[in-house]
Amino acid sequence: MPSAKWASLVAMILAVSLTPPAHAASTGPPQAPSEAGPRSQNTQFVTRSDTRLSLGGTPFRFAGTNIYWLGLDENVGGVGYPTFFRIRDALDTAKAMGMTVVRSHMLASTGNELSILPSKEEGFNEKAFATVDYAIAYAGSIGIRLILPLTDEWSYYHGGHRDFTDPYGLPSAAFYTDERVIADYQAYVRHVMHRINPLTGRAYNADPTIMAWEFGNELEGMTLEWINANAERFRQWAPRQLIAAGRRFDIDPDTLAAPGVDIVDVHYYPPTAGRVKADAATVTGAGKVYVAGEYASTSATDDLLAPPAADPNVAGMLSWSLFGHHDRNGFVQHDDGFTMHYPGDDPRMAASVRAQIAFAEQVSPAGRRPSRPGPPLITQVDKRAGLNELRWRGAAGASGYVVERSVRGRWSPAHPGVLTDNRTPWIDPEAGRDLSYRVVPIDRNGRRGTASDPVRVTASQTVLADPLETTGLAGGHDGVTITPGEGVAIARPSGPSQAWISWSRPDIRRVEFDTVSGKGRRPDARVQVSENGRDWRTVRHEVHRDRITAEAGGADHVRILWRGETGLTRATLWSADPAPVTSAPGAFGPLTPAPGAQDVLGSPRFSWSPAAGAGYYRLVVSEHADLRDPVLSATGITGTEYPAPDVLEPGLTYHWRVTAVNAIGETGGDTASFGTRPLPDEPAVVDDFEAFEDSAQLARAYVRNTGGDPITPELVPGKAMRLDYTLGSAGYAGVTRTFAPAPDLWGQAGLELDLSRTGTAANVTIQFVTGGIYFEHTLSAPEGTVRIPFSEFRHPSWAGSGPLDLTRFEQLSIYVGGGPGSGRLTVDQIVAYPAS
Template structure:
């Protein structure tokens, strides 16, 4: 969590009806909770309805206040719902969220002690709690944070008094302020459920705070008594960051002990769980690195009855306009996974969920997605869609002669939106069909029709980002309307037609303007649904509505601005705007010219990045690479490239001459560029020296090159002339010690097969980890002990550390080499010599 920018939620927006995914049990107007009984504690276990309650879970920290879309702002109700639905689709039953750790900025629940409480900040929290309950999820809610991120933390209670942060645990005024905040939150009545937070079984546990490092036994006991008084039927959780806190084990008022792991190991989790349950408390891993989630880690923990629950860090759902919400802490989790490593993590968590809380009944149907935009690229249609929780992929279909058929081969992912359709240039109707992890088709999106020279914008009215203006309305999670007349406007060049979905028969007026200031009313047509089961047929397909809902359509005639005014009813639920293609094409595109690899280039490494000059009028480019001058039997081919660069994922053969060409395509035709040629570098036949330890004058120079990792135990490098580097280590509390060398400039060991080095070890036995960094990506391999002699480690045996992000192995940029020893207490020495990258046998 990084951003510290403030952003305000639009105060004047339309009051909206927010349709839920079709697979969600309740409708948005029906947030009836499936959680009718509280989770209870029985010694070191949790129970629900008289049965043991164990769970898989995840962290969705941003449900109350987000930082990931356009700066710090309240998340849309769609993003809240979609993320919770995704957790549900993964089989999770508990979500931990920092939604009530909300202090210290203008959008917080408590902006400051002087400002008092901000009731508007509860809207997203109310909805997240209500929606979680409506799909049967339970919540663990920290009330503050050790760290000073955008949502605030415990320093917000000490700073008004000019006190240091540790006074949070000792100063009576600060403790009273924290308790007043907690009581205010717990006693709040959720207007969507009619229940006070402290009477809602959806809230399984209150946590004193996230990773609080300074808790004392007296502080824990004092607050536990208060929490028990204010929320007698809910549980109390507490925990430090990476280790067990004896005070939480000893405090009689603590039900759940929360430990965090970056990275986790089955041995460490199992040992901590045994200690916690031995003290009569419930054990959970409230956070663990999602990158470490494997079946090897989670399967034994599923069988360990001391482990009540594990919650990964951290889940993000779909963006309002398409694709996923992104986050940069290295532990972001998307379903079903952006790459092979993330997909394996998702599958491991799904399997763990099935083991600890097996699902009952058939999986719910996934969908629907929402087509949010159809643009034109060189006259070709480019679709964007908002994904559906639980979808493993999507099929884009076209309607022709009354039948739907796939517009592409295989499944598209959420990361492939926008998608360009190279096969349809005339009028066409599209829909997007989600497919779940078992291959079942879900509920299709509402169809959207677009003409040859037309673009479409669909505004689901989650925010006012797409609107040109608005007045007298407020976004809420259920259909309603502000007092008096409300309006919204949109600005789009060449507007031709609009359609507004409305709820509850409001009085509607549609107006257009050429300059955005002088408005004139235009004729519109209204289709009204008679009851909940009626289906109104529109030109875009069959659309199901509720009682009194309908659609208003109007022809705009090329004006640049449109607005809709309404009063009464329940408001507006969606706007769809058709406009003229702003850059129509009438001729094939210009010819692209190859840039890199440069024509005739030699010794090209691996598979290069192909670049070319832009060609005017292009909708997409195709790339063809072959070993033959006539481009027959291509070894690489790619289509639907929208930029002027492409990095293929496959590897080209070393020492081979290749021919390649770029073709520019638009709705009027295609134009080939010139055929270019290059040759790849042959594989090396001799090893490359990484470090032979001959270039150091003395031990001081060696120690300057191999810096000690300051987080580990003591380790000292010294130079052994003619014998390499000696590392004397003393293992203690950290359990590891290591040295790091950075190469500047980076080494190029392309084509080599692995690392070879000479090792020797004396003294306390220790595992030896060889770690390197290429292109900013970490790789490591651990030996159970150092062999006395030469060891070879192929690059294929190196893997990413569990705490690090994934990435490619680019040994043309060998930037860093580290040696670590790890194990129990003791002293020893490791000798390292003759580190080379060796060629393939």
């Protein structure tokens, strides 16, 4: 963590604004500090000797990840600057996993109003540097090094190299040839490299935290002349930092030939240990340092990463990509299929995280026990039918949490076991009284971390905590600048005039403001309340140390006004329960499975009508009418449906009941019964090719994947499908059929198909889609009748994960893959076979 000097340092930086334009606060140019910045652990530069990296005279190898959004984010409410918390939390999470290098697109920032260079005409946007300054400074304070691409091949939200060609009306290829475009790109890079970070007092090009500058992300059109010219300039501007280059998927031979390139960056979707080994040998054979700059995190396994860990030619591998905690609760979500959260949202992601930790321990052992996580922050306590519903902001490195409650000063767990970040919001099933809560993080070794600050809540009140990372929770504000502090954000006056922030909530009873002030000085602040948000009256407040408290008297608006050296770090508001309950929940009943239903699938979705005044529901499912020995028991259900896990046996009768609960009492619904569908005892035909009249009709159904090598489907006598293929540069060829309607293969054990081959030997991959989720299995040199249990199909490394829902068998693909050459694969009688 940063040294104690952090808070005193940022107190003097009065104009580094992080507020997005939608909530724009006042700002001004960053100012250099008058004393040394946060103490960086990175005191020496990473250096290159031939094909190896070293640090302080010892070999330097690393595990790492990509956190592309540290400068400008797209994942929380649209494009905007990430909060200081999200930056800090993601970097701390990488550190907790043993990672020592992060690759980030934070300086690929052009072409939009929030970027570093909105346009050549507008010039540089100083406000956009605030998050970049902080990310670099904070990474250094925890010993993480950075690889920073300077533009992008692709036109994503943060911009790319077309932002340099479009103003001249030129095609994108002119980025590498037009002298005006090259000069503009170099001017951008020069400005960035020479920027003085106000949080460290160092220019970017003099900071050992920046290990390498990359020409751009996955640049496809680089020429040797272009690489050499830019490498020469970059070496002049940043002589002690390394230069990296790479393109998508394979190795650009010009990067191997260019004398100014130190690191060749190769990307993998999907990666294989064999491909990594071969590419590392190629790169180091050319005298360069090899780095896997991106690989699909979904592919991370011990089998993939153990061989590179043992290969000295592999300097480092960086997964794509890490996301940390949301500012309010849970995780920041992303939808590219490779999102990684620590410790993992599901078994597949958790296994990927463990494999990356193991890789880190092999290539760059930390040499010390990781610090304990914490503290979380309780961000909200709402009332749900009189019961307390807690939200908390998670802590980096936490594998789970224990919510503790206290009535008279002694803390005790409020639930059995450990809750994950995905269990927030969490309902306390027993709360209906005045008490305090705190959240304790637990690390992967079962150790308790630092607990959150306790929050006191009465039986009739709710709580909202605003950590002031942005002004997004505020009703209004003026004259406010948000700066980073030691583990907090600090809202400060942006000038000598008075600043203010207001909040709007019905029936506010009490407010509390945490502050930082000049040493020994009393906070210079006033608290005001209003019924309409226009007419304000000042109320009496008390100050105890750095905390201001005031009674709001049931007003709907409250604000604080302050000036001078005072800064706010948190606002907490207690309000009256907006919908108190006075009786137990109302009557309700079961909906699905319908009472008496038969042939229900083994994992049904239970649903019921809503009960008036319900806070949550409990569900019990049993094979017995009196509900003893339940096979399924769930509680804390806030909606009126619940998807059953795979615990119900086929061909049996089950009984179920739901109970509605609130702070006054509980109401039970009727007990209902249903029968599950028995397992099939006959195979289901997927395709026997009998319905096709000719090859043209077959080809319209089985469509070639145009990204692969040539392959042609032909209908052969006897009604089978012949696939003639020629494998070349792509290394694969395949066809896909989409079914309408999708067959129902529920309960079947696997796929069976007849295969015969001639010509070049090739692996055969059977791939299918169920419920929008991909599964595949690869056969090595198959021949004859082949059976593949569904249990042996896996998600492709490039695809997202999800359940195997055989009720919707939507798509079937057949791929051949291997070395160059031609061949023929004949496919017949594709069926799903039963377990019997």
